Amino acid sequence: MHKINLPLGTRAEFGERAGRKQFLVTELQKSLQKRNFMKVNTPLLEYQEVFANFDLKQMRTYQLLDRNNNTVVLRPDLTLPIARLLTTTNIKLPQKFYYVGDLFKIAKELSGRNNQMTQAGIELVGYSSLKAELECLLLINRISQKWLNNNVKIEISHACFADSLLASITSNSKLKSKIKHELYRKRIPEYQKAIKQFENTDNYVFLQMWPRLFGKVDDITKMLKGIKLPSLAQSSLQETIKVAKWVSKIPSQKVIIDLSTAPPQRYYTGITFKGFVNDIPEYLFSGGRYDQLLESFQAQPEPAVGMGIDIDLLTEIAEIKEKKEKKEYLFFEPDQIEYAAKLLLQNVNYELSLEDNLETAKEKARLENIRLLKINKQGEIENVVENSSY
Ligand SMILES: N[C@@H](Cc1c[nH]c[nH+]1)C(=O)O
Secondary structure (H helix, E strand, O other): OOOOOOOOOOOOOOOHHHHHHHHHHHHHHHHHHHOOOEEEEOEEEEOOOOOOOOOOOHHHEEEEEEOOOEEEEOOOOOOHHHHHHHHOOOOOEEEEEEEEEEEEOOOOOOOHHHOOOEEEEEEOOOOOOHHHHHHHHHHHHHHHHHHHOEEEEEEEOOOOOHHHHHHHOOOOHHHHHHHHHHHOOOOOHHHHHHHHHOOOOOOOOHHHHHHEEEEOOHHHHHHHHOOOOOOHHHHHHHHHHHHHHHHOOOOOEEEEOOOOOOOOOOOOEEEEEEEEEOOOOOOOEEEEEOOOHHHHHHHOOEEEEEEEEEHHHHHOOOOOOOOOOOOOOOOOOOOHHHHHHHHHHHHOEEEOOOOHHHHHHHHHHHHHHOEEEOOOOOOOOOEEEEOOOO
């Protein structure tokens, strides 16, 4: 007996779902291509080292051995391979890239998640101004308008905020990670315990409100009024507020600031963002600035911003208004193949009728209410069954 089950966390796609996914990917790629983004494809397999600096354990990769016994992994991320690619080729920068592809992460047991996911994304490499962040956020907004009924809420944060704040209050690295850990997991009693030792310091008021620092721009500014933050944390905060204010000017775009959330990836160095839809807990979009990533591959440092789009989730929830093409069946005899070839080339709406004889072809066409055409002896087209709605 052959094994007929799929490996854990994988699935086959077919029919409507596969069609919707294909449609979304095609539309997205068309629009990026038109705006002069450069397509980039990298292989599914990479050496383990490409991901090594960025916590392979957290990513839980599939590992394989190549012919020389080197460990290769199925890529758990698409940004790191692009950073690697840029250091080994001399593509002119600045440059805007886009990609679509599958990545593999082994999900926790029983989490119900898939281990193979399709992601699309953009990387804007060589751009140091916040306009690059805005380009990403505008793309989220367009997708939200086009397919998600304007229901995407953007959450803006900053990858340096927590670290620069904690660095100014303690040099104890264990304590710093403990505070971050409890904060990010929103385990409030444990968090309170971890910050207790700062009870008599100036920072305590802030530390106490930190887990609640998410919400509309105005609310966050109000909450932080009169609170003095260390200067690095203050400038991360200012930048976050600035970007959130700009985004709130995009018509019907919901935006909040979240200063108590973990950056979505370890390589971010500046503004980060996530996009959520309604009550779905997983984010659909996530990205940020990663100015030091290329340097870690021994190239020049290069400012960069990018984001990923969870295409599987988008496929599930997108509202696609499809235009139905009017289809027509074309009945042919095998020796009329020459005419059939010509006709199929002329009209994309012709679908070959594969029925054995004209009678069954007619029956099927009537049943489906689709016009049936046949090729006559002179190689011309004749109507055999009309569609009543024409
Ligand atoms: N690779 C990131 C998304 C991203 C693209 N570019 C920058 N960030 C992720 O999977 O979360």
